[in-house]
Amino acid sequence: MRTSDNIVVAIASGKGGTGKTTIATNLAHVAAGMGRKVQYLDCDVEEPNGHIFLKPNIEKTQAVTVDVPEVDLKKCTGCGKCGEICRYSAIIHLKDNHVLTFEQLCHSCGGCLRVCPAEAIKPKPLDIGDIEFGKSGDIDFVHGRLRIGYVRTPSLIKEVKSHIKDDSLAIIDVPPGTSCPVVEAVKGTDFVLLVTEPTPFGLNDLKLAVGLVRDMNLPFAVAINRYGVGDKEVERYCEAQNIEICFKLPDDRRIAESYSTGDMIVDSLPEYEKGFTDLIEAMTV
Amino acid sequence: MKIAITSRGETLDSEVDPRFGRAEYFLIGELESMDFRAIENKNVNAAGGAGINSAKVVIDAGAEAVLTGNCGPNAERTLSAGGVRLYTGVKGTAAEAVELCKGGKLTEAGGPNVESHSGMNK
Numbered sequence A: 001m002r003t004s005d006n007i008v009v010a011i012a013s014g015k016g017g018t019g020k021t022t023i024a025t026n027l028a029h030v031a032a033g034m035g036r037k038v039q040y041l042d043c044d045v046e047e048p049n050g051h052i053f054l055k056p057n058i059e060k061t062q063a064v065t066v067d068v069p070e071v072d073l074k075k076c077t078g079c080g081k082c083g084e085i086c087r088y089s090a091i092i093h094l095k096d097n098h099v100l101t102f103e104q105l106c107h108s109c110g111g112c113l114r115v116c117p118a119e120a121i122k123p124k125p126l127d128i129g130d131i132e133f134g135k136s137g138d139i140d141f142v143h144g145r146l147r148i149g150y151v152r153t154p155s156l157i158k159e160v161k162s163h164i165k166d167d168s169l170a171i172i173d174v175p176p177g178t179s180c181p182v183v184e185a186v187k188g189t190d191f192v193l194l195v196t197e198p199t200p201f202g203l204n205d206l207k208l209a210v211g212l213v214r215d216m217n218l219p220f221a222v223a224i225n226r227y228g229v230g231d232k233e234v235e236r237y238c239e240a241q242n243i244e245i246c247f248k249l250p251d252d253r254r255i256a257e258s259y260s261t262g263d264m265i266v267d268s269l270p271e272y273e274k275g276f277t278d279l280i281e282a283m284t285v
Numbered sequence B: 001m002k003i004a005i006t007s008r009g010e011t012l013d014s015e016v017d018p019r020f021g022r023a024e025y026f027l028i029g030e031l032e033s034m035d036f037r038a039i040e041n042k043n044v045n046a047a048g049g050a051g052i053n054s055a056k057v058v059i060d061a062g063a064e065a066v067l068t069g070n071c072g073p074n075a076e077r078t079l080s081a082g083g084v085r086l087y088t089g090v091k092g093t094a095a096e097a098v099e100l101c102k103g104g105k106l107t108e109a110g111g112p113n114v115e116s117h118s119g120m121n122k
Helices: A020-033 A050-054 A079-086 A113-117 A155-163 A180-184 A202-217 A233-240 A253-261 A269-282 B050-060 B075-081 B094-102
Strands: A006-010 A038-042 A056-071 A091-093 A098-100 A121-136 A137-144 A169-173 A191-194 A218-226 A245-250 B002-007 B024-029 B034-042 B065-066 B085-086
Touching: A006 A020, A006 A050, A006 A180, A006 A202, A020 A038, A020 A050, A020 A169, A020 A191, A020 A218, A020 A245, A038 A050, A038 B050, A050 A137, A050 A245, A056 A098, A056 A155, A079 A091, A079 A113, A091 A137, A091 B050, A098 B075, A113 A121, A121 A155, A137 A155, A155 A180, A180 A202, A191 A202, A191 B050, A202 A218, A202 A233, A218 A233, B024 B050, B050 B075, B065 B094, B075 B085
Parallel strands: A006 A169, A006 A191, A038 A137, A038 A169, A191 A218, A218 A245, B002 B065, B065 B085
Antiparallel strands: A056 A121, A091 A098, A121 A137, B002 B024, B024 B034
8 A cells, every 4th residue: 555645846956957857756766665656747848858767658648738819800890909918919910900810929818819899819729738647667657748849838837737646745847947937837836855066057046946936935945966066155055044955966977877878876876765765754744 | 112121220321220120210211202200119128029019010100111131930920911021131221221222122031031039139
């Protein structure tokens, strides 16, 4: 019998390439090994890569659409209200009843549909990507894949997160950065683990990420990957800011070698398993 | 024929602004009378949609042709829908551009000549 949880943990970072996916996938793997019900959701939908390590069997694929406006020019009276309300220039009124739409710029607010006095605008589904569901051992695997050239990242992330189960430890792999996709991915989570590296670049972007989670009032702590390289500035910053450093993964060439072949660290290097076990317990008390 | 020239300044001796969507000014006037007025472009620092909104400005001003350096796909599509002819690759002063246009020396662009966002941060 597996232990039920109802905790959502986000693995985020300001800087890209700090080890979010490495830590997220190993956490999921170790948690499943501890007998917990665990779900891994890759919200880095522009380039999901957790599947490389978890190697899930994909069982189901679901298309995700958003609504964009479709204008019936025969009904259009040329009032121009649709273009006036749109903040993204996704719909624009030219002379007479000529209305142009730019689907890629639309944020699906529905404003143009509502203000049109002639009911000439209808919602039309635009396919922005897919969500794939599968199993990696006992781990429930979910990831989103945004279509190339599409920019509706937060909409797809929101859809991926709608599949969070309420009886599992849900581990969310967050995209890098501190912009809208990250806000969407960490929103409503119970705990955010900010993964960084002990370098000036890591520190700079960690400060941005800390600003974001503090603005959002989310509980968080820091994990330092490749501990031993760089300098001590990340630790000094965390101490000064009263931020807990709850995990350190050393700079070990064998970890990089394991990663480069798509293996899980805890499988190739069992001595690191205890660190991940302790981290899960610390995050889920 | 009424034309619009993207310009760095308010007069015909100004340089042609190489950006369409984020041009500093549009000089709009009749080729025949050479009477041009400047419209300051409010889309210079727009977060997005600069090309589309700039195209709307010149369409609303009644221009039938645009003379500029570079024009991206969204602006080109809007201009085309508004029935505005597009001439890209135009350099030198606005006055020189007008002369080239009068002499029939400009070739109409068959489409956009740059990618979206090419005029950002320039």
